[in-house]
Amino acid sequence: MSSAAALAHGSGASSIAPIFQAEGVVKKFGGINAVNEATMQVADGSITALIGPNGAGKTTFFNVITGFYRADGGTATFEGRRVLGRPPYLIARMGMVRTFQITKALARMSVLDNMLLAAPHQPGESLSGVLLRPGASRRREREVASKAEELLEVFNLTKLTDQYAGTLSGGQRKLLELSRALMAEPRFLLLDEPMAGINPTLGRRLLDHMQRLRSEDGVTFLFIEHDMEVVMNHSDRVVVMAQGTVIADGEPHEIRSDQKVIDAYLGGGSPDDGAESSSAATPRSHGEGGRVTERPR
């Protein structure tokens, strides 16, 4: 099988224990296999990029492994525990937290409330906690608020703290969604095009923050990205998907010269995927337009 071969071909990955493993994951929509026996692993503490042409099944794969879509086959484990078949909220509580390609700011809630919501272990989120442990609830709320302020500071959102999230610009929403995901205390963070719509300076800061989270807190990242400059310079490993399956997996420099990858994505591109086929080694990152195939339901 080609994906298995690709895995074997990738060097080094096997030496570090994987935090996440997927094997033969299948997702069908009608007669189409949007994800077709995708197999990959993500090394603990790595920053792994997931790339591939539009319609390759990257976002669908995200939706399957985070429980938003029911898988039609395969297995996936996070820290050795099964994830397929679990509902999204339980997967998130395990420490595997995702963001969305199309940002989901909670529009009629303040930026601060968006952040506070994400914090786990809040006794006041259950009715029994509200009634029986109001003190613990308030304590947790204070704890979490200071963490939220720190994160908002990092992403330049401090002055928007009390604004409705719905008033934020697209880029600000993207940053809010990322910092909100960080509030959920993830050990494995799955980001669906985190850089799209963010200005280069903040994008830079976001990448720096990812590096810091990885080195200081040991957070592992898997991110979908189209900007090849970002992928090549800021990830340790690159997984390439095309037509629902993983066609290559390796270090950035290996991927750059992989003939299969050049054929499917970096170079020619498939005939039905004109947007991606224009430039050779660095397909430009592009806006939200034209990506209707991977929208979650």
Added chain:
Amino acid sequence: MEPATLLPLGVSFDAFASLGFWLGVGVIAGTFTIFALGLQLNVGFTGIFNFGQAGFMAIGAYSMAILVTEEGVNFWLSLPIAIAITMVFGLIVGLPSLRLRTDYLAIATLAASEAIRLTTLNARELTNGSQGIFGFDTEFDDLSESIESLLISVGWSDPETLFPLFMIVWIVALLLTFGLWRLQKTPWGRVLRALREDEDAARALGKNAFAYKLQSLVMASALGAIAGFFLALNLKFVVPDEFLPNFTFIGFAILILGGLANYWGVAVGAIIFQTIFEGLRFLELPITEVQVSALRYILLGLVLIGLMAFRPQGLFGKREEMVLGE
């Protein structure tokens, strides 16, 4: 009756000067407040479109009436039992339907409400069909009378018989409003609002969306049951016709009037609604009384249309929330 003041339209304002009128309006407005608090919890704060609130009200009122008249349960004891029964029904309605998309949920809850009403109409052995049930409120009347004699003893020579009910319904309505308002400010309330904004985002952050929606619906059903008690005590009987979906629709009208996502607006919306609705009865037009009562609904519709056009956030809703919600 000779009206004291006659406007060109022919409205007599005599009735507005009588305490009896305001107590009548007040009792119903208080009942509507409790009823619509449940809708506010569901629609305004959780984003679930519960169109079956009248059905929950029916379960509450009928459970109480049947427990008292058929099973000989003490009236006061029947209330918590009836609330519990209604909450079980809320659970039964919610379990299969809360996974549905918003619009389908509305249809499913509306259907459940009608199924309940038609059952009360047809399960005659249990509910006495369209004849309804009487005689469940002797214990309440005793309390009412002792409140009246208390009022006499403090110097009100001839207290209105409706006053004790009026007093109790508003104490309960305001306590519930206060409780829900406080609850909304807790982290629990924040999760509900997050579900209203984007369920998937909340799930991705580890929130069990279904469990919260179920809690919201079950709590609303309990509020429906309490409203049902007051409806029954005011009418002194329960009949299936009182639980038509119209009641739910009026609840929604009150919600829009008072403003979405504001618990205090509910009471104000209910009072304004009921005042207009009752007041319109005194329109003196060269048409029959039946036509006047139909005209009330037409005018109410116009008020709602005007509100949607010029103040879609209602009286107490926030305009910016309305805009951001679109």
